[in-house]
Amino acid sequence: MAEHENKTAVATTASQGQEPPMISVEHVKTYFDVTKGLFSPKQIVKAVDDVSFIIGEKETYGLVGESGCGKSTLGRTMVQIHPVTGGRILYRGKDVDKLRGAERKKFTREVQMIFQDPYASLNPRMTVGEIIKEPMEIHKMYDSAKEREERAAELLKMVGLKPDHIRRYPHEFSGGQRQRISIARTLSLNPCFIVCDEPISALDVSIQAQIINLLKEIQDELGISYLFVAHDLSMVEYISDRIGVMYLGHLVEEGTADEVYGSPLHPYTKALLSAIPVPDPDAAEKRKRIHLAGELPTPINPPPGCPFKGRCPIATEECGKARPELKDYNGHKAACIHI
Amino acid sequence: MSLLDVKNLCVDFNTDQGTVHAVRDISFTVGESESVGIVGESGSGKSVSMYAVMGLLASNGAIRGGSISYGGEEITETAFANHKAYEARMSRLRGNEMSMIFQDPMTFLNPVLKIGSQITEVIRNHNKVSDAEARARAITLMGQVGIPSPERRLNQYPHEFSGGMRQRIIIAIALANHPRLVIADEPTTALDVTIQAQVLDVIKEMKEKLSSSVIMITHDLGVVASFCDRIIIMYGGKIVETGSAREIFYEPKHPYTAGLLKCVHNPEKKEKLTPIAGSPPDLLMPPAGCPFVDRCPDAMKICKLKMPEMEQYSKTHQSACWLSEAARRKGEQHG
Numbered sequence: 001m002a003e004h005e006n007k008t009a010v011a012t013t014a015s016q017g018q019e020p021p022m023i024s025v026e027h028v029k030t031y032f033d034v035t036k037g038l039f040s041p042k043q044i045v046k047a048v049d050d051v052s053f054i055i056g057e058k059e060t061y062g063l064v065g066e067s068g069c070g071k072s073t074l075g076r077t078m079v080q081i082h083p084v085t086g087g088r089i090l091y092r093g094k095d096v097d098k099l100r101g102a103e104r105k106k107f108t109r110e111v112q113m114i115f116q117d118p119y120a121s122l123n124p125r126m127t128v129g130e131i132i133k134e135p136m137e138i139h140k141m142y143d144s145a146k147e148r149e150e151r152a153a154e155l156l157k158m159v160g161l162k163p164d165h166i167r168r169y170p171h172e173f174s175g176g177q178r179q180r181i182s183i184a185r186t187l188s189l190n191p192c193f194i195v196c197d198e199p200i201s202a203l204d205v206s207i208q209a210q211i212i213n214l215l216k217e218i219q220d221e222l223g224i225s226y227l228f229v230a231h232d233l234s235m236v237e238y239i240s241d242r243i244g245v246m247y248l249g250h251l252v253e254e255g256t257a258d259e260v261y262g263s264p265l266h267p268y269t270k271a272l273l274s275a276i277p278v279p280d281p282d283a284a285e286k287r288k289r290i291h292l293a294g295e296l297p298t299p300i301n302p303p304p305g306c307p308f309k310g311r312c313p314i315a316t317e318e319c320g321k322a323r324p325e326l327k328d329y330n331g332h333k334a335a336c337i338h339i
Numbered sequence: 340m341s342l343l344d345v346k347n348l349c350v351d352f353n354t355d356q357g358t359v360h361a362v363r364d365i366s367f368t369v370g371e372s373e374s375v376g377i378v379g380e381s382g383s384g385k386s387v388s389m390y391a392v393m394g395l396l397a398s399n400g401a402i403r404g405g406s407i408s409y410g411g412e413e414i415t416e417t418a419f420a421n422h423k424a425y426e427a428r429m430s431r432l433r434g435n436e437m438s439m440i441f442q443d444p445m446t447f448l449n450p451v452l453k454i455g456s457q458i459t460e461v462i463r464n465h466n467k468v469s470d471a472e473a474r475a476r477a478i479t480l481m482g483q484v485g486i487p488s489p490e491r492r493l494n495q496y497p498h499e500f501s502g503g504m505r506q507r508i509i510i511a512i513a514l515a516n517h518p519r520l521v522i523a524d525e526p527t528t529a530l531d532v533t534i535q536a537q538v539l540d541v542i543k544e545m546k547e548k549l550s551s552s553v554i555m556i557t558h559d560l561g562v563v564a565s566f567c568d569r570i571i572i573m574y575g576g577k578i579v580e581t582g583s584a585r586e587i588f589y590e591p592k593h594p595y596t597a598g599l600l601k602c603v604h605n606p607e608k609k610e611k612l613t614p615i616a617g618s619p620p621d622l623l624m625p626p627a628g629c630p631f632v633d634r635c636p637d638a639m640k641i642c643k644l645k646m647p648e649m650e651q652y653s654k655t656h657q658s659a660c661w662l663s664e665a666a667r668r669k670g671e672q673h674g
Contacts, residue, residue, distance in 0.1 A: 066531040066532075066533060066534075067502075067531055174618045176618060177618070204380040204381055204558060204619075205380065205558055205559075205560070205599060205602050205603060206380060206598065206599060206602045206614060206615040207380075207614075207618065208602065208614075209601075209602040209603075209612040209613070209614035209615075210614035210615075210616070212612060212614075213612060213614055231531060231532070233532060233606075234561075234603070234604045234605065234606050235604055237604065237606050238604040238612060261606050271533065272532065272533060273606075275532040275533045275535065275536040276532055276561065276606065277532075277535070277536075277539075277559060277561025277562050277564065277565055278561055278564060278565070278605055278606075278607060279560040279561045279564050279588065279600065279603045279605055280564055280588060280605055280607070280608075281564045281565070281584040281585055281588050281589075282585075283605075283607055284561075284564045284565035285565070289536060291536075291537075292533045292537075295501050295503055295504075295533075295534060296531075
């Protein structure tokens, strides 16, 4: 099995031509052992279970799904907050688990993360300037403290704050402004790839749009790639080039934003999209909702077969037999035997 | 006659930094079996105004002016002889005539009490019923809000339920005594879209069954679009616009409403997001004029100085903005 996996992994990398993609996630598994006590039966949470996808240069890959589907865990695995249990993550063709020395340092500088809660991710005892300069100091960027200070001021301007905010503390800022500060901190390392883990869900509607547009502007200017993890489906559609839909640790559908939202293939995606509340009374009245019974099952020792079969409106006996493979329909992929 | 009539309500909070004027002179009504959405950002005063109606303000908060009447009865504290009389009356009303669905079920439910006793408590508080009868009613309620095998789940603790199921329990508790007015404070914000849709369906269904009025407090325009007959838009402690769902979504009059609509992405329309620049005003020192003046793209000199009056556009549609006045004067000059 392991050998077979390795072969397909090599094949996907080779099929992309000479230049390896920026990020390539190959059959990644992230499991957590939640066994209680020494003698109880082994309990494994399969948070991410055999997920593969590729993120190219200047691309935004959106990852959606209900809470508990493993989307955040996958994002965290990609920046090595969680170790991979199986499979591998390649950054520009190199296995990130095997990077050592200077190469590892380069990876930790170029791959960054923006967190959900701007109240928890900034140290309240540090000034904004110290927060933004810290990563540069760790990575020994620029020759003098003065240069780093200048760079911090420049970054603040870039994210829409004033350079003289540099001496203030995080508590003096609103949620949206704090998220701008964490974006400035992330950008201080000139990253190539940023994992955005629900960067807007703690913010007000009018501020969300500001942050989304800022992220887009930064991408246009600096050519960064994003992994955008969020449960707000309409915002993900707005910012993403390609979208992956996760369910219970599995990738059940993948395609361009238009493909996934315009003509979803997987019954889960269809149900998920039909549940988005549309800000338009007439459209809300007209649209047909697909009712999903129940909730996301627990990922502890999940049963075999399709992960969605318990809630699926079109499930048959066949669905319980084997896990459906992610099949390619002209670039638009879905894992369901009923397509 | 309207069920709830709020006139010139003002709510202040005393904090270490000074007095926060959270709600500043708002008036609105809610009719029988009507669903009204109150939309605003955090700090707009939308929740505080409803907590004031329920008499549930935090100890540092107080109603500084205005009146609240429910079903024709004045329920502002000043209308009662003393605080004790007010509390006595309110505790008869709360959970019985009017009830509230809270955002976070985990802080609302008592973690060490069984679900069954938490539902029967509210039934027994307001009705003279036997244990068995209260239990039977709790089981029916749990079935109505869509909790499978209620007889068994009655004996479980809150931690044994998922987020969506806990929210259903909150709804069951809120509706236990068939209230005429239900205030739902961001009931689905903590939930996933699929579960949100289920919970909204339950609230809608129960509302129709009991013909109660529902006030839905939310920041999600998508939720109010499908749920509410009428929408109130709040900003900086003031009501800036109110109208039917169609009037708000298709003919917004206030620049804040219009801006807010451009901030949300509608997957069925391909439009670029236009954020509202800046951030909401500091209510420690509320602006004398329109609260939106600093973020308004078309602000004029007068906007900073004086709060505009509510202007009537239709029977249901009202908005407070100087721009319409300016446009009218311009029209008169030309005409």
